[in-house]
Structure formats: C-alpha cells, structure tokens
Amino acid sequence: MTRAERRNLRNGLLFASPYLVGFTAFMLYPLAASIYFSFCEYNVIHAPIRIGLANFRVLFFDDARFWRALYNTCFYTAFSVPLGLGVSIGLAMLLHRKVRGLAVFRTVFFLPSIVPIVASSVLWLWVLNPDSGLLNGMLRQMLGIDGPGWLADTSWSKPSLILMSAWGVGGAMVIFLAGLADVPQVLYEVAEIDGAGPWGKFRNVTLPMLTPTILFNLVMGLITSFQYFTQAYVMTGGKGGPDDSTLFYCLYLYRNSFMYLRMGYASAMAWLLFAVILAATLVVLVSSKRWVYYHGE
Amino acid sequence: MASNRNRSWPGLILLVALSGLFISPFVWMLSTSLKHESRIFSRPGEPPQWIPTTEKMDAEGRRLVTYQGQTGADLGRADTGRHALLVDGQEIQAWPEEFEIQQQLGLHWQNYVSAFEMMDFMVNLRNTLFICFSAVLGTVLSCSLVAYSFARIPWKGRNAVFVLCLATMMLPYQVTLIPLFALYSKLGWVGSFKPLIAPYLFGTPFYIFLLRQFFMGIPQDLSAAARIDGCSEFGIFARIVMPLSKAALATTALFMFLFQWGDFLNPLIYLQDSRQYTLAIALQQFQSQNESAWGPLMAMSTAITVPIIALFFLTQRTFIQGIALTGLKG
Structure with a gap:
C-alpha cells in the first residue's frame, strides 16, 4: 500500500466512522438479536427462552388473526398501489400541459402528502364520519345518496383507507412530473407525423418512456403499503376494528410486541414481513425486464 | 406536450375540479376548527356547511342562543321546535315562523x-x-x-x-x-x-x-x-x-x-x-x-x-x- 493509499484508507474510515459505529449499534446488533428473538419467547422483562420454531408454527397454523392481518394488508396493497399509480400519473399528465397557474395546482395536489399523518388521519376520520362528515354530506347533497358508514362498516373500512391513500399521492406525482419532463419532445413530433392522436401518443410514447419511473414508484408504493401502520392505528384507536377489518400486518405486529409483550412472536412476524416485501419486490423487478423500457439502451 | 398547450379546456376544467376535490378536506378542517359546537354536527338532510356561523341573528338583531328548544310534539304541534332567542340579555322562545334567520359569519376561535x-x-x-x-x-x-x-x-x-x-x-x-x-x-x-x-x-x-x-x-x-x-x-x-x-x-x-x-x-x-x-x-x-x-x-x-x-x-x-x-x- 502506498502512502497515499494508506492516507486515503485512514481518512475514508475516519469520515465514514459515524456510519460504521451506527451500523454496528443500530443495524448489525439488532438484526442478529431479532433473528435470535424470533426463535424465542421474549417479553423484554425476562431473558429470552429458546423455543425453536414454535413462533413460526403458531403463526402459520394457529393464528387466524395473523392470516387476517396479512389478507387485509394484501387487499390494501392490491388496490391502493395501482390506484395511487393511476391517480399520480393522471395528475402529472394534467399538470404537464403547462397550464396557467401550474404552481398553484401542483401545490394543491402535493400538500396532502406532506401533512403529518396523524393530522391527516384525524381529519379523514371527520371527513368519513357517517352522520356529519364531509363525504356523506356531499354524497347526499350532490347525488342524493345516503353514504355508507365508511370506517364503521366492515365492508367499507378498507375501501375508506384506500380512498384516503389516493389523496396522498403527491410525492409520486412530482416524481412522474420529473419523468415526463425527461421525455424527448422529438418523440411526440415523430408520433404526430405518424398520425398518432392524444391516446396514441400516450400509449406509445409517454407510457413506455415513463416505465422506469413507474417501476420506481411501484416498488416504493409496495414497500410503503406493506408497512401501513400510522393511519390504521390513529383511525381505529390502535384496535384495527371493526371486527379486525383494518387489522393490518404492522398493526398486529405492534400489538403483539407492545401490547401483548410477545416480542419473540413479533420478531418472527417482522422477518416474515421482510420475506413478503422482498418476494414482492423481486417479482416486480424480474417482471420489469419485460415491461420497463430504458431509453438510450 | 407543447401541442396541447393552452388548448385543452376539458383538461383545465378537470384540473380545477380535481384540485377542488383535493383541497376540500383542508377547507373542511379549517371550517370545522372555527365552528361552534352546535354547528359542527349537521341535522339530518342538512348539506355540509362550509362557512362557520357561530350564532344566528334575526333581522331585529335578536340572537339565537339555542337552535332547538322544546320540540313541537311536546307542545302539541307537529312542526319543528321552538327556538330560544336572546333579547336584551333575556331568553325568549319563538316559533321558526316568528323570526327570520340570517346566517352570520362567526369564527369560533375558542376551539x-x-x-x-x-x-x-x-x-x-x-x-x-x-x-x-x-x-x-x-x-x-x-x-x-x-x-x-x-x-x-x-x-x-x-x-x-x-x-x-x-x-x-x-x-x-x-x-x-x-x-x-x-x-x-x-x-x-x-x-x-x-x-x-x-x-x-x-x-x-x-x-x-x-x-x-x-x-x-x-x-x-x-x-x-x-x-x-x-x-x-x-x-x-x-x-x-x-x-x-x-x-x-x-x-x-x-x-x-x-x-x-x-x-x-x-x-x-x-x-x-x-x-x-x-x-x-x-x-x-x-x-x-x-x-x-x-x-x-x-x-x-x-x-x-x-x-x-x-x-x-x-x-x-x-x-x-x-x-x-x-x-x-x-
């Protein structure tokens, strides 16, 4: 090693030392401990007791609420992620037309995504209030329908949360806007010469050029929605009701760890969550070879 | 899409409608935060009230203190209840047809x-x-x-x-x-x-x-x-x-x-x-x-x-x- 190399190594490690320490303390140690806990019965107060695969066995075969929570989370993901992509692409397309007052519109669509989640959840509790809420009030006034009980109704509680999630797509919209700005203008001109109408241009130019951005937002959307927690906690008082219809995976995980103090069991759940997220991400990434188009490759 | 610039009225109308939709929960939040408790819960059939009105006055400046007093049924009448009005610091009761309600903007900062x-x-x-x-x-x-x-x-x-x-x-x-x-x-x-x-x-x-x-x-x-x-x-x-x-x-x-x-x-x-x-x-x-x-x-x-x-x-x-x-x- 030359003197310069040695100096670089020393400086490099020195500058990176906060992360190296942090990685060991806040990542490496917890990861090892979490693996260990997942094979243990552990309540923080007493030392962990090893019980082999019992946590996983109970999860898979004896815990109906675990499957309910997994189902609720998959249901939420299956609807909120595609809906979110659709809404954010739609809004980005509308804003990309360089209308007057673009900044105002962009702000309006973006703001909901930066409001503290607790505040927006409390707000939506009120919007979705069956008797005096805004949504049912508007449904009655404009369409003359009596709206459902939303969060109070087992069959409407998940759709309520999915609806609310579409309100917070501002971040994805801004990313799509940046993606749209990168589509070379010349492609539209060529498409126009070829006689493409607005739909043809969207289908054959915009959409293919946006696929890398769609991939990014899809993966981020999947990861976030599998970890859906705060809204469900605030809007159901941490219970996931009515009748476990909004008991999402991470809410159940939280209840196991901090309410029932089944920390080993919850650790096993956390690793299964990781497996599910990893599998979903891998499926998307592998399939992306078929549908993502990288311009310039 | 430069070709679409400024040409698309339907697009603009859609934008305005959608931004209204997106911003309405915020307006609702602000509006509710400034409403008196009695105005927050809507009565059956009443449309959402966007403008906070804490108190209601009639044309003579009599202040409505409770929206509903005794129900009509209690008094042998089938129509809606009597209202309490505040006149010179004194509450009097009146039937809805006996006064005209004027909605008054009233911001209830007490919340x-x-x-x-x-x-x-x-x-x-x-x-x-x-x-x-x-x-x-x-x-x-x-x-x-x-x-x-x-x-x-x-x-x-x-x-x-x-x-x-x-x-x-x-x-x-x-x-x-x-x-x-x-x-x-x-x-x-x-x-x-x-x-x-x-x-x-x-x-x-x-x-x-x-x-x-x-x-x-x-x-x-x-x-x-x-x-x-x-x-x-x-x-x-x-x-x-x-x-x-x-x-x-x-x-x-x-x-x-x-x-x-x-x-x-x-x-x-x-x-x-x-x-x-x-x-x-x-x-x-x-x-x-x-x-x-x-x-x-x-x-x-x-x-x-x-x-x-x-x-x-x-x-x-x-x-x-x-x-x-x-x-x-x-």
Missing part, C-alpha cells in the same frame, strides 16, 4: 384556545422542535461526513461498505424495532428523547445516498487544487464541498425535519409521560380521549399542519427538486 389548553400545546411544540432540530443537525453532519467518504475518498473496501449501506434500506424497520426497544430499555432510555435522537447522529442510509450522489457531481479538480495548496481532507470537505452542496444539504434538512415533525411510531413507543409528547402523539392521544370534540380536534390538526404548509411555501423549490432528485436517481 383553538381549548385545544391548546387541553393539549399543553407549547410544551408539545417545544418537545417536537427539540427533537426535530437535534435530528436534523445530527443527520446533516453525520450523513455529509459519511457521504464525503463514499463519494470523494477512494479507499479500499469503500464500495463494499456503500453497497451494504444501500442494502440496509431494503430492510423494513420492524425488523430492528424490537431489539432496539430492548436495548434502549436496558439502557434506561425508554421514556426519554434519547431513542428518538441517538440513531440520527450516526447517519441514515437514505440521506447518505442522496448526499453522495450530489458530492459525486462536484468537480474533482477543485479537491486536487486544494490538496496542492496543502489543504487537509477535512479542509476540502468543510471549505469546498460543503459550501457547494447547500441545495442537497437543505433538501436533507428539510426532509428530516418533515419526517420528525410528523413521526408517530417512535414517539408512541418511547415517550410515556404526556409532558414529553410531541405534537403528533399529543394529537393522537387527545383524539383517543375526546373522540367527538371535532372543533378542538380540527383546530389542533390545523395548528400542526399550518407550519408544514408554511415551510413548503418558503422552500418550494428545494422540495420539488429534492423529491425529483431522490426519485430519479433512486
């Missing part, structure tokens, strides 16, 4: 006062700001040092460590949540701000990545020239790279502030005494104890949201650029 009192707002605000600023400062300092190492010092093993750092972003936080809780409770940190701040003094992969990408774009010639002039590595970091990276540092600080301002799970787990609550957790606790106090609840939600909206307007460009930066380079 804010009661929410602030019930929640210990100033204490919660101080806690939130303390945590926000500590975490922001820690993140900006630690992440820029680490990012500098990854971006501008070629050391053996650097790439492996960087890939490791990126890989940890894939792990859901739930995996480390429980061991960290166990660790902090062994240290006696549960019930203090320490678990909310300590992790941010050691770098967060996402921001390390963001800053690294930015640092990579700064010309190496600048470092080389400074090195010839005898500048130390830390000198190059502090006097050349950092001043040139204000935009990326601002994005980091802004996103971290925003995250901490609204963070819920960590305060939920680690804060136990209500004197330590942050605004987010205080609002949730207040909500769970006063489920139908919608006036104060909306006042509180407004009070937590407005600073974020103000921050957005002040830093709009940093915001939009930052999101595009993280999204496109991620």
